[in-house]
Amino acid sequence: xxxxxxxxxxxxxxxxxxxxxxxxxxxxxxxxxxxxxxxxxxxxxxxxxxxxxxxxxxxxxxxxxxxxxxxxxxxxxxxxxxxxxxxxxxxxxxxxxxxxxxxxxxxxxxxxxxxxxxxxxxxxxxxxxxxxxxxxxxxxxxxxxxxxxxxxxxxxxxx
Amino acid sequence: xxxxxxxxxxxxxxxxxxxxxxxxxxxxxxxxxxxxxxxxxxxxxxxxxxxxxxxxxxxxxxxxxxxxxxxxxxxxxxxxxxxxxxxxxxxxxxxxxxxxxxxxxxxxxxxxxxxxxxxxxxxxxxxxxxxxxxxxxxxxxxxxxxxxxxxxxxxxxxxxxxxxxxxxxxxxxxxxxxxxxxxxxxx
Numbered sequence: 529x530x531x532x533x534x535x536x537x538x539x540x541x542x543x544x545x546x547x548x549x550x551x552x553x554x555x556x557x558x559x560x561x562x563x564x565x566x567x568x569x570x571x572x573x574x575x576x577x578x579x580x581x582x583x584x585x586x587x588x589x590x591x592x593x594x595x596x597x598x599x600x601x602x603x604x605x606x607x608x609x610x611x612x613x614x615x616x617x618x619x620x621x622x623x624x625x626x627x628x629x630x631x632x633x634x635x636x637x638x639x640x641x642x643x644x645x646x647x648x649x650x651x652x653x654x655x656x657x658x659x660x661x662x663x664x665x666x667x668x669x670x671x672x673x674x675x676x677x678x679x680x681x682x683x684x685x686x687x
Numbered sequence: 688x689x690x691x692x693x694x695x696x697x698x699x700x701x702x703x704x705x706x707x708x709x710x711x712x713x714x715x716x717x718x719x720x721x722x723x724x725x726x727x728x729x730x731x732x733x734x735x736x737x738x739x740x741x742x743x744x745x746x747x748x749x750x751x752x753x754x755x756x757x758x759x760x761x762x763x764x765x766x767x768x769x770x771x772x773x774x775x776x777x778x779x780x781x782x783x784x785x786x787x788x789x790x791x792x793x794x795x796x797x798x799x800x801x802x803x804x805x806x807x808x809x810x811x812x813x814x815x816x817x818x819x820x821x822x823x824x825x826x827x828x829x830x831x832x833x834x835x836x837x838x839x840x841x842x843x844x845x846x847x848x849x850x851x852x853x854x855x856x857x858x859x860x861x862x863x864x865x866x867x868x869x870x871x872x873x874x
């Protein structure tokens with residue numbers, strides 16, 4: 529059976545973040561979570577994608593949502609990237625075992641050793657409500673995420 | 688189910704609130720979401736000028752703000768100054784000047800440009816301090832993001848996001864293809 533699909537419970541995980549802490553998905557129960565898997569720090573498209581999400585953060589926060597970026601890069605790489613792009617949300621390192629979390633969401637690209645450029649919106653109860661796999665070289669923007677958050681209207685905070 | 692073609696269409700049609708160059712009945716409309724401090728937008732600026740020259744009355748060009756304020760410290764004020772110039776009927780001269788002077792976009796420089804364009808500098812200063820045009824810039828930003836703008840610059844051709852390169856030949860080819868597709872897709 530394919531994993532990480534819409535309507536299924538989001539597979540739980542704990543991963544190290546750029547700031548040295550460890551982040552557990554389950555700890556965000558009660559609020560929506562956006563998982564943004566991307567192939568690598570520093571590649572030009574990713575830079576744009578994470579930079580854009582950084583800029584859209586206040587909109588995500590209007591829905592009470594937590595954004596988590598995930599790639600197979602290590603924490604030191606994430607730390608440098610976070611600093612350079614002034615990112616205000618956590619980047620998680622799916623580094624050891626490599627791509628383990630991505631595999632659990634069925635978005636690992638074995639041929640490249642990276643993850644798909646893919647987005648998940650998980651509701652407050654931990655259920656995947658939206659899943660999108662973008663062509664690897666196309667930055668998917670934030671419109672799909674905002675639409676998915678909008679459709680979780682019961683999770684919406686007063687503006 | 689996991690790979691659906693995502694429709695990336697402009698959600699906010701071009702209207703009289705926009706900054707527009709070119710005839711309203713042009714068969715082609717190119718909307719740019721841009722940031723005055725973004726180097727890629729700086730590179731796109733002469734390309735758009737060349738496009739407009741090449742296509743003449745067949746092209747209508749619209750510029751909307753998508754400032755990436757977390758990485759570009761002057762982008763927000765630059766956008767607001769362009770809008771302040773617009774409030775005095777001089778949007779495009781300021782727009783052009785900002786891209787030509789991308790190397791200096793601090794507040795003092797922005798006000799110098801306002802003086803250079805013979806604007807009411809006191810009014811620009813006041814509007815910048817009061818954030819008079821902040822909401823307009825934010826509105827642009829949000830319509831861009833909700834339409835699928837995915838970085839700067841993002842171009843929309845007749846309402847559809849252009850995912851290819853923004854080099855002259857690539858944009859020209861995409862515009863000509865859209866024109867060939869006829870008026871059916873025109874918005």
